[in-house]
Amino acid sequence: xxxxxxxxxxxxxxxxxxxxxxxxxxxxxxxxxxxxxxxxxxxxxxxxxxxxxxxxxxxxxxxxxxxxxxxxxxxxxxxxxxxxxxxxxxxxxxxxxxxxxxxxxxxxxxxxxxxxxxxxxxxxxxxxxxxxxxxxxxxxxxxxxxxxxxxxxxxxxxxxxxxxxxxxxxxxxxxxxxxxxxxxxxxxxxxxxxxxxxxxxxxxxxxxxxxxxxxxxxxxxxxxxxxxxxxxxxxxxxxxxxxxxxxxxxxxxxxxxxxxxxxxxxxxxxxxxxxxxxxxxxxxxxxxxxxxxxx
Numbered sequence: 001x002x003x004x005x006x007x008x009x010x011x012x013x014x015x016x017x018x019x020x021x022x023x024x025x026x027x028x029x030x031x032x033x034x035x036x037x038x039x040x041x042x043x044x045x046x047x048x049x050x051x052x053x054x055x056x057x058x059x060x061x062x063x064x065x066x067x068x069x070x071x072x073x074x075x076x077x078x079x080x081x082x083x084x085x086x087x088x089x090x091x092x093x094x095x096x097x098x099x100x101x102x103x104x105x106x107x108x109x110x111x112x113x114x115x116x117x118x119x120x121x122x123x124x125x126x127x128x129x130x131x132x133x134x135x136x137x138x139x140x141x142x143x144x145x146x147x148x149x150x151x152x153x154x155x156x157x158x159x160x161x162x163x164x165x166x167x168x169x170x171x172x173x174x175x176x177x178x179x180x181x182x183x184x185x186x187x188x189x190x191x192x193x194x195x196x197x198x199x200x201x202x203x204x205x206x207x208x209x210x211x212x213x214x215x216x217x218x219x220x221x222x223x224x225x226x227x228x229x230x231x232x233x234x235x236x237x238x239x240x241x242x243x244x245x246x247x248x249x250x251x252x253x254x255x256x257x258x259x260x261x262x263x264x265x266x267x268x269x270x271x272x273x274x275x276x277x278x279x280x281x282x283x284x285x286x287x288x289x290x291x292x293x294x295x
Contacts, residue, residue, distance in 0.1 A: 083162035178216035208235035
C-alpha cells in the first residue's frame with residue numbers, strides 16, 4: 001500500500017481498510033466474458049506513438065482471472081508500449097504475452113516485484129534490449145530501473161526508463177526517493193542529453209500540491225528547460241484523474257525530456273476501474289497512465 005506524507009483520521013482509515021478487504025473477497029460472475037470498456041478507452045491511432053505505464057500490483061492477483069482481464073484490456077486499448085511494475089510471476093506474465101498475438105515482452109528479473117516492457121511488434125522496433133541502469137544502490141533503488149530503446153513506425157525513437165521507487169511515509173523513505181531522483185537526473189544529463197527520454201513508472205510520491213522541500217522530484221521540475229512531467233495537468237485536476245484512486249493520490253508519472261516536448265500531444269489516466277467490476281480486487285490498485293506522441 002502506498003502512503004502520502006499526511007495521515008487520514010483513524011476512523012476514515014479503518015473504513016478504507018474494511019472496504020478494501022470486503023472488495024477483495026468478490027470476483028466477477030463471468031471473468032471469461034467480454035469486457036465493455038467503451039467508456040474507459042482512448043482512441044488509438046497508427047500514426048501516434050502510445051506509451052503506457054502500469055503498476056500491475058503483484059501480477060497476477062487472481063491468476064487466470066487477472067490474466068484474462070489484463071489480456072482483454074490490452075487487446076481493446078492497443079497501446080504500442082506498456083511499462084509494467086510489480087510483475088510477481090514471470091511464468092504468468094509469459095502466459096499473458098503468449099495470449100496476445102501482436103505483442104512481445106522483456107522483463108528484468110530481480111526479485112518478486114519485477115519491471116518489464118510489453119510492445120506491439122507490428123509497430124515497434126527494438127533498438128536496444130532491456131538493460132538495468134544505475135548502480136544497484138539498495139537505499140535509492142529497492143528495484144533497479146531498466147531501460148529499453150525503441151522506435152515507432154512513425155519514426156519517433158525514444159529511450160524508455162521504467163522505475164518503481166520506495167513507497168510509504170516517513171523521512172527516510174522520502175530521502176530514498178529524493179536520492180533516486182538525483183541519481184536519475186545525473187544519469188540522463190551525463191549519458192542521454194541528446195536523446196528523447198521518457199521516464200515512466202510508479203514514483204510513489206506526488207508532483208503537485210506539496211511544498212518544494214517535500215517534493216523529491218523538484219530537481220526535474222526546476223529544470224523546466226530540459227524536463228517536464230507530461231502528467232502534471234492530471235496531478236492538478238483531482239482524484240477522478242489520479243492514478244491511485246483508492247487512497248486517493250497521483251503517484252504514477254511520465255517524465256519527458258525537451259526533445260519530446262512538441263511531440264507530446266496528450267497524457268491521460270485510463271480509468272478502467274470505472275468499467276470493470278472489482279478491478280481493484282482482480283487487476284490492480286493502480287490505473288494506467290498513457291502518453292501519446294506524434295511527429
